[in-house]
Each structure stands twice: as C-alpha cells, then as structure tokens.
Amino acid sequence: MGALLKNEWIKLWNKKQTWFFLGAIVIIMIGLTFIYQSFIADSTNQGEGEWTIELETEISEQEEILESGTDEEWMEAQAEQTIQENEELLEAGINPNEMNNMIFMNETVLSVASFITLFTVIVASSIVSSEIDNGTMKHLLIRPYERWQVLLSKFITVVAFSIVMMVTLILTNILMGTIFFGTGSYSSQVMEMSFHGGPLYTTVANIFPAKIGLYFLNMLMFVIISFSLSILFKSQTLAVGISIFILFSTSVLQGFSLLLADTAWYKFIFLPHLDLPAYAVVDEIMPGVGIGFSLTILAIYAIAFIGASGIYFQKKDLM
Amino acid sequence: MSDTVMEVKGLTKQVSGKKRIVHDASFVMNKGEILGLLGPNGAGKTTTIRMIVGLINKTEGKVFINGADLDKEGLACKSDIGAIVENPSFYDYMSGYKNLQLYARMSKNPITKERMDEVVELVKLSHAIQDKVKKYSLGMKQRLGVAQAILHKPALLILDEPTNGLDPKGIRELRDYLRQLANQGISTLVSSHLLSEMQLMCDRVVIMEKGKIIDVSNISSLSENGNSDKLIVSIEVKKEHLQQTEQVIKMVDGVSIVKQENDHMFILEMNQNLVPTLNRKLVEAEVDVYGIESKKTSLEDKFLALTSEDNVQMKEGQ
Ligand SMILES: Nc1ncnc2c1ncn2[C@@H]1O[C@H](COP(=O)(O)OP(=O)(O)O)[C@@H](O)[C@H]1O
Ligand SMILES: [Mg+2]
Numbered sequence: 092m093g094a095l096l097k098n099e100w101i102k103l104w105n106k107k108q109t110w111f112f113l114g115a116i117v118i119i120m121i122g123l124t125f126i127y128q129s130f131i132a133d134s135t136n137q138g139e140g141e142w143t144i145e146l147e148t149e150i151s152e153q154e155e156i157l158e159s160g161t162d163e164e165w166m167e168a169q170a171e172q173t174i175q176e177n178e179e180l181l182e183a184g185i186n187p188n189e190m191n192n193m194i195f196m197n198e199t200v201l202s203v204a205s206f207i208t209l210f211t212v213i214v215a216s217s218i219v220s221s222e223i224d225n226g227t228m229k230h231l232l233i234r235p236y237e238r239w240q241v242l243l244s245k246f247i248t249v250v251a252f253s254i255v256m257m258v259t260l261i262l263t264n265i266l267m268g269t270i271f272f273g274t275g276s277y278s279s280q281v282m283e284m285s286f287h288g289g290p291l292y293t294t295v296a297n298i299f300p301a302k303i304g305l306y307f308l309n310m311l312m313f314v315i316i317s318f319s320l321s322i323l324f325k326s327q328t329l330a331v332g333i334s335i336f337i338l339f340s341t342s343v344l345q346g347f348s349l350l351l352a353d354t355a356w357y358k359f360i361f362l363p364h365l366d367l368p369a370y371a372v373v374d375e376i377m378p379g380v381g382i383g384f385s386l387t388i389l390a391i392y393a394i395a396f397i398g399a400s401g402i403y404f405q406k407k408d409l410m
Numbered sequence: 411m412s413d414t415v416m417e418v419k420g421l422t423k424q425v426s427g428k429k430r431i432v433h434d435a436s437f438v439m440n441k442g443e444i445l446g447l448l449g450p451n452g453a454g455k456t457t458t459i460r461m462i463v464g465l466i467n468k469t470e471g472k473v474f475i476n477g478a479d480l481d482k483e484g485l486a487c488k489s490d491i492g493a494i495v496e497n498p499s500f501y502d503y504m505s506g507y508k509n510l511q512l513y514a515r516m517s518k519n520p521i522t523k524e525r526m527d528e529v530v531e532l533v534k535l536s537h538a539i540q541d542k543v544k545k546y547s548l549g550m551k552q553r554l555g556v557a558q559a560i561l562h563k564p565a566l567l568i569l570d571e572p573t574n575g576l577d578p579k580g581i582r583e584l585r586d587y588l589r590q591l592a593n594q595g596i597s598t599l600v601s602s603h604l605l606s607e608m609q610l611m612c613d614r615v616v617i618m619e620k621g622k623i624i625d626v627s628n629i630s631s632l633s634e635n636g637n638s639d640k641l642i643v644s645i646e647v648k649k650e651h652l653q654q655t656e657q658v659i660k661m662v663d664g665v666s667i668v669k670q671e672n673d674h675m676f677i678l679e680m681n682q683n684l685v686p687t688l689n690r691k692l693v694e695a696e697v698d699v700y701g702i703e704s705k706k707t708s709l710e711d712k713f714l715a716l717t718s719e720d721n722v723q724m725k726e727g728q
Binding site for chain 2: 237
C-alpha cells in the first residue's frame, strides 16, 4: 500500500498540470492582493481614533436623511441599516477599515480557495479515468494488490494534493498580506457578513480555523462525488466535464434553497448542505438544519458514493 | 514438485447478448515452456489472457498458477505473473526508467538497481531509457513492456502480441531472450496471429478460433513430415444439402468440423480411416457430394484453412 501511495505521488508531480495548478494558486493570490490593495489603499493608514469620528459622521449624515424624509423606501431602509451597523461597530470597538495580514487572510483566503476546489475536482475526476483511458490501469491491476487498494491510494493522493495547495495558498497569502498590510494580531477583530443571517463580530482566531476546516470538508465532499463518478467513465474528458458541471451547478441550485426549504425532502438531499463554511457564521442554514444534521447527511451520501463506486470498480471488467 | 506452471480449465467468457467470446478453453503450460496462443484477429486470445491475469471476470472455468487457484489466492498468483496485455501503455510524461521504477516498487520482492539495469540491457533500451516514453516508437514501447513484465522474475510470462511494432531484428532478439528465460525455467505464453512467428518461437501452440481452442500442437511433430494421422478434409456438397451434411458429420465419431466455408463446403478434421465411413454415410443420406479432398495436417495448412475466410473478408473490406 505504501508503494502504491508513493507511486501515485510520483506520477502526480511528474505531470506538468500539477505544477501549473500550484503555480496558478500562487499567481491568483498575488493578483488578488494587488486588486484588493488598490481598492482599500485610500482608507487605510488613518491616525488613531479617526475611524470613530468617521463612523459617527456617517451616522449623523444618515440621520439627517431620515429626518428630512424621502419618498424612496429603500433609501430609508439603507440609512437605518448603516446607522445600526456603525453603532454596532463602535460598540464592539472594530475599525472597519483596519487592515493587517491576519484580517487580509481571513477575508481573502476562501475566495482563492474556490480555485483549489476546481483544481482538486479536476485531479480527482481524472486520476482514475485517465489511466483507464490511456491503458495504464491494466498494468496496475495485474500487480499483486487488491483493486480497492489502488483506488484508496489514488484517493489519498488527491486529498494530500488539495492540502498541499491549501498550505501553499495560506503561506502565499500571509506573505503578501505582511508585505502590503503589515503584521497584525491573530486575534484581530473582524466583522463577518453572511448570506443566511446578520453580521457577526468576532476575531480572526475564532473564525478562521472554523472557516478553513469547514471549507475543507466541503471540498472533500466534492472530491468524493467527482472521484466516485469518474470511476464509471472510461473517458477522462467526460469524467472531468461532468464533475466540473456538478461543481458549478451546485452553487446555482443552492440559489433555489429558499424556495425549496419548506419541502420535506429537500433537507435530505446533499445539495443544500454543500455550503458548510456558512456554519462558521450561522447556526442554522435552514430552519431546524444545523451543522450536525448537515454533516450526518453528507457523511451518509459520502459512504454511499464511495461504497457504490468501490464495489463497482472491484468487480469491473477492464476491457 | 509439479512441472505444471499453469492450468486453464474450461475458461469461458460470455458478454452481453449471451455471446461467448471465449468458450470452454482448456490447456496446460509446463515449466520452461514457450507456449503459443495462435489465432486470427478476434479469436479471443486477448480475452483469454485478460481472464488469466484477472483484468476481467471469468464467466466459467478455473485457472491455476503453480497449483494455486486464481479465485482463492489471487494475489499470490499475480505475484507469479508478468504480463503485457494488448498494446503496452505507459505514463508517457515520464522516462522509461521512471516507469520501470514504478513497477519495480509494486513488486512483492524488492528489485535492485542492478536488476533494473540488467533488464534494460536485455531489452536493448539502454540508450533511450532516460527519454520520455512520449518519444518512444511502438517497438521501443514493446521492449519496455517486456522489461516491466520480466522485472520481478515471474515464473510465468504472458505476452499478448509482443511482436506488434517490432522490426525483424527486434523479433529475433525477443525470440532469443524468451529462449534464454525458458532455459532458466521461466514459462512464457505468447499470443500472435502470425503462424510463422509462432513456429520459430514456441515449443507448442494452442490454436484458437472464434473463442474456441481447436487444436494443441507440438511444433516439432508438426514439421513437414509429421507423423500425425489426422487429416484436414474439405468436402463440397450441394447447397441444398448443407444441413443434412452437418447432421451426418455429427453422427460420425472422431470427425470434427473445423469450420464451414462459403455455403457449400465444410472443413473437417478426422482420421484417415474415417473418410470411407463418412463418404458412405453421406451417400446413404442422399447428399450430393461434389468433392472430398484431404491432406496431411501441418500447422500451416490448418491455420491457413482457418484463416483463409478472414483473409478473403479482409481483402473484400479494403
Ligand atoms: N466487451 C466486449 N463485448 C463484446 N464483445 C467483445 C468484447 N471484448 C471483445 N469482444 C469480442 O470478442 C472477440 C475476441 O476479442 P479478442 O479477445 O480481443 O481477440 P484477439 O485478441 O484474439 O484478437 C472479438 O470478436 C471482439 O470483438
Ligand atoms: Mg488481441
């Protein structure tokens, strides 16, 4: 089994594609830093205490709008929201414009991580199908190993590759963040917005590990789905295509979650649960659906996918 | 210790549509023997090999490697086998040497660097072994295929059409080192659709046609003046009497139909002394016989008789 793992790892890193993916993560992260910096450059580096004045000024501006009265309802609503947010920020003592490498990391890592998911899904769906496609699988399966061992070694390799990309991303991120925004405390205070609920005031130390951990589990689920499905296909192109389709359609379909949340069966399919990072901020993604429930549902699907594809591969005729 | 390296019993593969692409194949391989698996394209050679190496499931039948049942001691059996199945495929983004290292690592007994070099030398790839496989010709891939198959010194070597893509010199070298391996006690099952190659390379051949093993012949006894008393008989009858003819043939013990040709001919295999009996039976059954022709069996005749139809089809298809 050790030999199989080592072989898979060697094969992976002998492919140009692998290095391309890793390089792309680094370059995208660097690019994002520049874009980010150009947007916030003007509002950083204020003097001590200036930010409170700025927030208070904004509050009084909005209050004037409310007093003078407008015809537009949305303007009123927005003014009220801004006032509330600013008051909460003042109360929590969070400078919304403060920036350092830790806050930068907390805000940007996950947006680049979507590329890691994409690349990992591509590797996961091609690592078996490519070998069936180009005929090398038969050389593996005539060796004295069980077929499930071959599969397992490939699966572990994919997961290990995703971890390498994650670590590379975080290291690049910290490096860029430090160069551009200086060092900051790991317990810097931050505000988290969420699709499912209001803003949450917390620290990087509290939220970042949860976000990354949940993101990783979410990605693992995509890996399991694409890896399992790819075993059914002889063609690498088809396997990769279908996996990427599933990856993208998942987020599109999740847009309909609000419409479907009331139906009894919706929470039992895996789709709405493939949004685990949301749990870093909220307790429930749908009424009555918490992290325990989501993880249970995903685990059941994961076992079903792995079991079905494993049994299929174990018995498959390799023509 | 037994001298049998492999025993194949009643091997059958049925694919969807109830089609049997290998039907009841049985043969035995002895230690140090080079056994040919000869048959035209589509005969079922590769399918037979795939079942032996466990790439596809057997529908029926048993395979024993060094006495061990493939179904029960699969891993032990696989340890004893080295194989090329159909076209040799490699990771073409890696060098030949790196490819070999992968396979060396998968062996149950460790393979030294000296052994690697020895094998590379044997298949005459030393000059190109550090090049990416992408750059290899088919012949070079075949050599690399042989290298990965013999790396772990298997007791049984299985080579599916290893001469594909090899030039005459390469074929000759292959022949030489298979003989060398045989002298060391390693047995080789080698498939081919070319009789001339098999005759030079093998000790015995198993002839396969349409999924069935139709003959097992000893090469030396089948040389031109072989003393086999089996005959290949072609018999030409009136079209309308074809079915009756078949019934009659089946009634005579010791006569087997090799194949039916066109719509008025049968190619049979039988003892010489049965020819008059068959003739008499056909007359009794009122079959109009236009001709009976017979000749001594030689491997060549038999094989050509078997494949002539395919040749005709191929030419028509072009
Ligand atoms: N999966 C399959 N389903 C149906 N028929 C098949 C399958 N694989 C092979 N065959 C058929 O079985 C026959 C034997 O094929 P094969 O063993 O590759 O022959 P050979 O190696 O002797 O040329 C061929 O006619 C081929 O078309
Ligand atoms: Mg073949």
